Amino acid sequence: MDEHQKAKFVRRIGGRRPYQRVGKIAAGSTAVAGVYYVAHLEQTPITKRYRFCTVSADESKKKAAAAYKRILEEFQDEDKVVSEHSATHKRVMAIATRLIKAAEHEPALERTLSNLQLDWVVHVIQSSKVNAFVLPGGQIFVYTGLIDFIGKEDDGLAMVLGHEMTHALLRHGAEQATLKTIFYSVETLILGAIWFMIPSDIIAYLLHKTETYLFQAVTELPYSRKLETEADAVGLQIASWACYNPEAAPLVWEMMDNYAKAMGTDSSNLRYFSTHPTHETRVEDLTKQLDHAWEEISWRCPTTKFIKDVRPAMEAAQKQRMEGIASQYRAQVAELEDNIHKVEINKKRAKQQQNEEKVQSYEQKLRKYRQRLKTIKEKQQAPGLPTQ
Ligand SMILES: [Zn+2]
Secondary structure, eight states, X not given: OOHHHHHHHHHHTTSSOHHHHHHHHHHHHHHHHHHHHHHTEEEOTTTOOEEEOOSOHHHHHHHHHHHHHHHHHHHHHTTOBOOTTSHHHHHHHHHHHHHHHHHHTOHHHHHHHHHHOOOOEEEEEOOSXXXXXXXXXXXXXXXXXXXXXXXXXXXXXXXXXHHHHHHHXXXXXXXXXXXXXXXXXXXXXXXXXXXXXXXXXXXXHHHHHXXXXXXXXXXXXXXXXXXXXXXXXXHHHHHHHTTOOTTHHHHHHHHHHHHHHHTTOOGGGGTTTOSSOOHHHHHHHHHHTHHHHHHHHHHHSXXXXXXXXXXXHHHHHHHHHHHHHHHHHHHHHHHHHXXXXXHHHHHHHHHHTTOHHHHHHHHHHHHHHHHHHHHHHHHTTSTTXXXX
């Protein structure tokens, strides 16, 4: 390399000390990233938790408005929206209004509410699913399955609504969207680096295949659990400000736990991969928060005279639900046992006729029925299910 070429090369790699340039770029990027991070750092109301959130309230609201339109239209097309004149709608509306008013009276939420400008609306959906959700724009959807599940006490429903409303108030959706963006950016960088070192299609394919799983295991699931726990705690507070009986909160989750176990979707088996904290953890956490909730009630509610014992009615609703499930299982067992008996007779006959093909097809059927029977009998062992 002659002097001229050398000078050209040095110029190309960015001066006599290229590492200085790399250092400057690195320092510059870190500073920019730092400023960006700090600029998007915000504090949650009530829990005062610092979090990084790149999605603005306006952005979430716009997205939520589109989602709301789509979801509502879907329910309307299926004719599932319960009339606003119905007693059920009026009941849910009254509970939601009481919670919203309590939140509006709370000084700690004043700024949040004026920033978010939530459009609180309530829709009751005709569906047997035990479910409710609130969109980031404040639109509340409650399924009749949940209303039936909880029974006649409003307090239980208030706890679920308080929890769901908290997701909107604390902008949990925006927080999760931010997390997703960060994860995929970092993942793309890592993927790019690996691709650069080992340019193999198989590795790229495998990484691409596992990304959703990785995202859930590393970030989404533990993070959602954290947000769920926060929604439980704040939801309980909001319901207490509205003078609902806080004892209903652990009761609701206890009911859900028993229900999940009876239906064979016991979340403790999925402790690690469940988006929600296990029901038992929830019950424990909420029980610990009861003293604080009663304290809030004692100086916020003019009287505790109207706060009634919700346990009997909620337990009665639970008992009824459990009896329903148990009798369903009994009917299924009887039907399967009857089918097994019939197929066994047919199999015997086929054997006598030495029809091997038929024997095999009956055996296949028997295996299927017996497997189903085993599954139902296991479900029948769930705690909380009456045996007879
Ligand atoms: Zn939730």
